[in-house]
Amino acid sequence: MQNFRVLLVYPNMQMVNLLPSNISILSACLKKSGYIVDLFDTTLYKTEEISVDDKRVEYLQLRPFDYSKFGIRYKESDVYEDFVRKVKTFKPDLIAITIVEDTFDLAINLLKMVSYLNIPVIAGGVQAILAPEMVMRNKEIDLLCYGEGDEALPELCERMASGKTYDDIKNIWVKRGGRVIKNPMRPLVNLNEIPYNDYSLFEEARFFRPMQGKIFRMIPIEIDRGCPYQCTFCAAPSLRELYKKETSGTYHRFKTVTRIIEELIHHVKTYNAEYIYFNSETFLAMNDEKFQTFAEEYIKSIHLPFWCQSRIETISEFKIALLKKMGCDRLSVGIEHGNEEFRKTVLKKKFSNQQVIDAFGILKKHRIPITVNNMLGFPGETRELIFDTIRLNRMINIDSTNCFAFKPYHGTHLREIAIREGYMKDTGNVHSILESSLDMPQLSKKEIEGLLRTFPLYIKMPENRFSEIKVAEDDTPEGNDMYSRLAEEYKNMYW
Secondary structure, three states: OOOOEEEEEEOOOOOOOOOOHHHHHHHHHHHHOOOEEEEEEOOOOOOOOOOHHHHHHHOOOOOOOOHHHHOOOOOOOOHHHHHHHHHHHHOOOEEEEEOOHHHHHHHHHHHHHHHHHOOOEEEEOHHHHHOHHHHHOOOOOOEEEOOOOOOHHHHHHHHHHOOOOOOOOOOEEEEEOOEEEEOOOOOOOOOOOOOOOOHHHOOHHHHEEEEOOEEEEEEEEEOEEOOOOOOOOOOHHHHHHHHHHHHOOOOOEEOOHHHHHHHHHHHHHHHOOOEEEEEOOOHHHOOHHHHHHHHHHHHHHOOOOEEEEEOHHHOOHHHHHHHHHHOEEEEEEEEEOOOHHHHHHOOOOOOOHHHHHHHHHHHHHOOOOEEEEEEEOOOOOOHHHHHHHHHHHHHHOOOEEEEEEOOOOOOOHHHHHHHHOOOOOOOOOOOOOOOOOOOEOOEOHHHHHHHHHHHHHHHHOOHHHHHHHHHHOOOOHHHHHHHHHHHHHHHHHHO
16 A cells, blocks of 8 residues: 555646645645655646736736746646656556646546556546536546545545455446446545645745736645535535535535644745735635634734635625734635626626625725626626626726636536527537637627727726727737737836
C-alpha cells in the first residue's frame, strides 16, 4: 500500500491562476493515508487562443497586469506530450482527474493520450456529480466519484492497493462488464476533521494571482461548502437537493471558527501567504455572533488583506464595519441582473434594486473596493432587459465590474429551459465565460457578445456616447476601430 501511486490531474483554463481547493484537499487526504501523490496541472500551458483574464483585460473588466515580473510565463512545451511523459515517468496505479464543464474537452483529450497504457482513471468534480451518465459514456473513464472524494478516494486506493474488490464503495461508480455499478452516496464529511489543503504539489508560479492590476501571493481558504440560495443559473441548489435526497444531510455547512483560524495560521506560515482568498460562495452568510468571533480572531491572529464574495442580502452595517477592520481588500457581489421582476422570477434572486443601492452605500461608506458580477444572455432575455442591468450598474457607480455570458451548466434549472426553448442542444458543453452558449431569436449570440465587450463603456460613459458604443458592439472593421478608440478613452478616464 505504501507504494501505491496516484496522479492527480487538474485540467484548467489557461492562466486562471488561483490554487484549487478540491485537488489540494484530495492530495492531503491521500497522503494522510500513506499513498504517493503527484500532480499534472495544465494552468500554465497555452491551451486556448487567449486566456480568460487577458480577454477580460481586453473587455475592460480587469486592469492590466504583468506576470513576467514574477517570472510567470507560459510553458513552451506541449501539454499533451508533457502529460504522456509525466504518466510514463511517475507510473501511477490510478489517475484521478477533476472534471468541470469549461475544461471537459481538455480533460478527455488528455486521457486519450494515455489510454493505451490501461491505467485506471477516476473522474470527479461537479460535472461528474451532476451529469454522471454523460461523463461515464467516455471510454477513457473507468470510475466516477459521485459525491465528495475526501473519504471515498482513499478507500478506493486502499482496496485497489490490497487487491480487494472495489465494486461496493459508497460515492464510487464502477464500469464492470459493459454496465455501470452505481453505488449510493456516503454521509457528508465533517469539514473540521479533514486535513489541511496540500498546496505543496503546485509549482511556485501558481501561488500568484492578479487583483485589479496588482499581483499577490495568494492562498485560498475553504471556510464552508455549498450555498443556501436558489439561483437558477447555479449548480448549488441541485447539489444541495441531491445530497439531501441521497444522504439526508445538509450540504451547505461551515467549519468552526477555531478550525478556520488554525488552518489560516498553518497556510500563512507554510506557504508565505501575503493575501487570502476566502473560498466561499457566500462569505457573509454566517450569523452575526459567529462572524464577530471570526473577525476578532482574524484581526488578532492573521490580519492579512483578503478578497471574498457574498450576496446583497448578507450585507449589513455591522458586518461591513467588521470586514473593514479585518482588512478586506475587495468584496465581490453578484447582482446578475438589473430588472427586479426578471431577477426574481427567472433567476430566483429576490432582493430589490433599492437593497442593491443601500448595500453599496454601506460598502462605499467603509471604503471597501467592490467588484459587481453581472450576466448577459439569459434564456428569454432581450436587449431592453440587458439595458436594465446597465442602468442599475450606472446608478451604483462602482470601482470594478465583471460581466459574463450566462452559461447553461449541467444541473442548473436555466439549462433545462434553454434546451426546452431550443436555444441550445441538449448535448452541448459550455466553454468560455465570455462567449454565449445560446442563440435566441430575440437576442442573437453575436449581439450578446457585442454587449459583453462594451458593457463597461455603457455603464461609465455619458448616455450621449451610446450611439458610438452601439457601433463598437459590432465585430467589423468599423466596430473594432470604434471599440479601440473608446477603450483607450475609458482607460484614461476611469482607471
